[in-house]
Amino acid sequence: MEEVTEQLNNDNTDDNIKYISGEFLLNILQTEYSYENERVRSLESRTGVFIAFLGALLVFLMDKLKLPSINVDNEYRLIEAFPRVLMILLTIFSLISIIIAIIYFVKVISIQTYKRLSFTGFNETNAKHKKEEVAVSIMIQYQDVITHNNDINNKKVKYYRTGIYYILAGLIFSVASFVISLFI
Numbered sequence: 001m002e003e004v005t006e007q008l009n010n011d012n013t014d015d016n017i018k019y020i021s022g023e024f025l026l027n028i029l030q031t032e033y034s035y036e037n038e039r040v041r042s043l044e045s046r047t048g049v050f051i052a053f054l055g056a057l058l059v060f061l062m063d064k065l066k067l068p069s070i071n072v073d074n075e076y077r078l079i080e081a082f083p084r085v086l087m088i089l090l091t092i093f094s095l096i097s098i099i100i101a102i103i104y105f106v107k108v109i110s111i112q113t114y115k116r117l118s119f120t121g122f123n124e125t126n127a128k129h130k131k132e133e134v135a136v137s138i139m140i141q142y143q144d145v146i147t148h149n150n151d152i153n154n155k156k157v158k159y160y161r162t163g164i165y166y167i168l169a170g171l172i173f174s175v176a177s178f179v180i181s182l183f184i
Contacts, residue, residue: 022135097170104163
């Protein structure tokens with residue numbers, strides 16, 4: 001907010017400058033700031049649902065899949081060994097996909113440093129300035145805060161999408177492995 005004080009003091013040197021739309025632009029930025037806050041809350045709550053789904057998928061894998069015991073003493077023909085090996089590989093791929101998805105979802109819900117408006121410029125001196133000038137000064141700060149928070153949220157969206165892709169891969173591998181296990 002010290003920037004606001006400097007901005008306001010610099011603006012007072014030229015009395016011909018008027019910021020008629022300053023309040024309007026500030027309102028737009030405040031709405032955008034609220035949108036970014038809601039966006040991160042929504043993203044993090046959806047991530048929690050998917051992490052719970054991954055936990056259920058892991059329980060399913062451990063409970064329902066019966067990994068065949070491969071007895072080294074038995075000699076398997078290639079046609080007999082292929083479904084067993086395929087099921088083991090699909091289960092391994094499924095577990096790897098689930099672990100990677102969990103890592104990406106943890107990145108989504110991990111704590112990031114979000115910017116907020118500084119309150120140091122909210123003082124009696126700045127209150128004496130014209131409201132249009134104050135609105136423009138605060139608007140400039142809001143713009144910086146929103147840009148920073150938007151960049152963080154965009155990273156989280158990328159992690160979220162990547163986690164979703166790995167969930168889908170893990171689900172496909174799990175279903176394929178389960179179907180094969182039914183016939184062994």
